[in-house]
Amino acid sequence: xxxxxxxxxxxxxxxxxxxxxxxxxxxxxxxxxxxxxxxxxxxxxxxxxxxxxxxxxxxxxxxxxxxxxxxxxxxxxxxxxxxxxxxxxxxxxxxxxxxxxxxxxxxxxxxxxxxxxxxxxxxxxxxxxxxxxxxxxxxxxxxxxxxxxxxxxxxxxxxxxxxxxxxxxxxxxxxxxxxxxxx
Amino acid sequence: xxxxxxxxxxxxxxxxxxxxxxxxxxxxxxxxxxxxxxxxxxxxxxxxxxxxxxxxxxxxxxxxxxxxxxxxxxxxxxxxxxxxxxxxxxxxxxxxxxxxxxxxxxxxxxxxxxxxxxxxxxxxxxxxxxxxxxxxxxxxxxxxxxxxxxxxxxxxxxxxxxxxxxxxxxxxxxxxxxxxxxxxxxxxxxxxxxxxxxxxxxxxxxxxxxxxxxxxxxxxxxxxxxxxxxxxxxxxxxxxxxxxxxxxxxxxxxxxxxxxxxxxxxxxxxxxxxxxxxxxxxxxxxxxxxxxxxxxxxxxxxxxxxxxxxxxxxxxxxxx
Numbered sequence: 235x236x237x238x239x240x241x242x243x244x245x246x247x248x249x250x251x252x253x254x255x256x257x258x259x260x261x262x263x264x265x266x267x268x269x270x271x272x273x274x275x276x277x278x279x280x281x282x283x284x285x286x287x288x289x290x291x292x293x294x295x296x297x298x299x300x301x302x303x304x305x306x307x308x309x310x311x312x313x314x315x316x317x318x319x320x321x322x323x324x325x326x327x328x329x330x331x332x333x334x335x336x337x338x339x340x341x342x343x344x345x346x347x348x349x350x351x352x353x354x355x356x357x358x359x360x361x362x363x364x365x366x367x368x369x370x371x372x373x374x375x376x377x378x379x380x381x382x383x384x385x386x387x388x389x390x391x392x393x394x395x396x397x398x399x400x401x402x403x404x405x406x407x408x409x410x411x412x413x414x415x416x417x
Numbered sequence: 418x419x420x421x422x423x424x425x426x427x428x429x430x431x432x433x434x435x436x437x438x439x440x441x442x443x444x445x446x447x448x449x450x451x452x453x454x455x456x457x458x459x460x461x462x463x464x465x466x467x468x469x470x471x472x473x474x475x476x477x478x479x480x481x482x483x484x485x486x487x488x489x490x491x492x493x494x495x496x497x498x499x500x501x502x503x504x505x506x507x508x509x510x511x512x513x514x515x516x517x518x519x520x521x522x523x524x525x526x527x528x529x530x531x532x533x534x535x536x537x538x539x540x541x542x543x544x545x546x547x548x549x550x551x552x553x554x555x556x557x558x559x560x561x562x563x564x565x566x567x568x569x570x571x572x573x574x575x576x577x578x579x580x581x582x583x584x585x586x587x588x589x590x591x592x593x594x595x596x597x598x599x600x601x602x603x604x605x606x607x608x609x610x611x612x613x614x615x616x617x618x619x620x621x622x623x624x625x626x627x628x629x630x631x632x633x634x635x636x637x638x639x640x641x642x643x644x645x646x647x648x649x650x651x652x653x654x655x656x657x658x659x660x661x662x663x664x665x666x667x668x669x670x671x672x673x674x675x676x677x678x679x680x681x682x683x684x685x686x687x688x689x690x691x692x693x694x695x696x697x698x699x700x701x702x703x704x705x706x707x708x709x710x711x712x713x714x715x716x717x718x719x720x721x722x723x724x725x726x727x728x729x730x731x732x733x734x735x736x737x
Contacts, residue, residue: 305455310455310731313731314731314732315731318441318442318723318726320444321444359448359450
């Protein structure tokens with residue numbers, strides 16, 4: 235299968251760095267920021283993003299967590315049974331997201347259904363002031379009225395193609411690949 | 418996983434996977450909003466042909482926390498009291514497009530019969546059948562032991578731990594599922610009972626058998642001590658004459674203060690409930706610091722949420 239590398243390691247690092255600055259710019263500083271990664275690859279990306287924000291704003295309490303959306307998905311009766319992951323909110327625990335500006339982090343934005351599930355999961359955990367979405371790759375083909383606030387790279391793709399995000403933490407190296415269909 | 422009929426059907430890896438999901442379910446139960454939308458639109462019937470408080474309420478709670486619709490069925494006040502057969506009852510449920518059937522039945526094998534029939538295509542979960550199996554009870558016991566003695570992290574099993582089951586093994590589905598599940602998870606299982614309360618063929622089970630509780634506690638010190646419920650009616654000649662008297666049973670096999678003191682400092686005291694205080698367990702043991710009996714009930718909801726999730730989600734296999 236033909237695979238084209240569209241982002242390499244340094245590209246991903248620069249994208250994360252830029253998104254960190256954009257978040258701080260739009261939020262007028264780190265006040266009330268909570269970064270939540272959506273498993274699987276949203277979690278290491280969220281960790282990197284939080285570290286990048288912390289480098290710019292050392293005073294930030296680095297409120298970082300993970301939000302598992304498995305039990306909120308709308309395809310549980312269609313796909314094979316999924317393992318359930320852990321949801322961890324930053325210190326402050328339950329209700330720690332009340333009034334906060336939550337930045338959801340995922341690797342690829344595609345149909346938007348994962349983010350729909352994430353928004354439902356979030357609503358059961360508390361009431362953030364604002365919810366924003368940061369993704370490394372936006373590949374289009376949305377099926378719901380959802381958009382990302384911060385995008386690493388917009389990647390127009392065909393539905394038959396497959397976008398694979400590789401991260402050091404989960405896959406041993408950094409990179410974004412497009413597989414399938416002739417390019 | 419389409420059905421859960423027997424703990425023996427779960428291998429090591431699948432059992433660990435169920436416990437991992439149960440831990441995640443338990444984590445959601447600490448939240449202010451405990452309800453999850455996971456099984457929205459699914460219907461679960463609690464088909465209980467035997468009396469039960471905690472198992473039925475536990476399954477009902479679990480199903481409702483996952484947003485399934487729950488229908489409780491009991492033979493009293495239903496057509497079963499008019500002589501309706503199991504087949505016709507299940508056919509009726511099948512015609513109503515039930516997604517899951519949780520069965521408790523006095524006949525061993527009833528859940529298996531339903532699962533392998535053409536009466537319904539619902540998932541079947543065994544909530545105790547005769548003297549055969551009670552898999553969710555063993556899963557919640559395993560979850561309790563794993564969490565208390567190993568930390569409860571994902572992927573852990575019970576290897577290196579010794580579990581002792583004391584009491585009426587002969588009539589106990591809890592003991593049978595326990596032996597299957599705990600040994601599959603790598604634990605060493607010891608059974609302690611008078612010879613009259615052990616089944617024929619117990620020597621073939623993967624468990625060491627003792628007839629003397631004090632000797633067993635000394636020679637095979639347990640990390641978890643599980644006291645089985647003893648039915649008082651079995652303690653006299655009228656009930657089958659399995660033992661001369663309740664007093665003698667309590668003296669020989671009851672968990673009392675000296676036996677409690679003989680346990681290792683970390684050892685857990687467990688009981689599947691309902692307890693006969695003063696018979697197989699004293700109040701001192703049941704309410705003591707080592708007792709995890711109330712925790713077992715709490716973990717029961719998490720385990721049943723996990724089992725409902727794993728059996729009722731996932732694409733239907735063709736023809737299934």
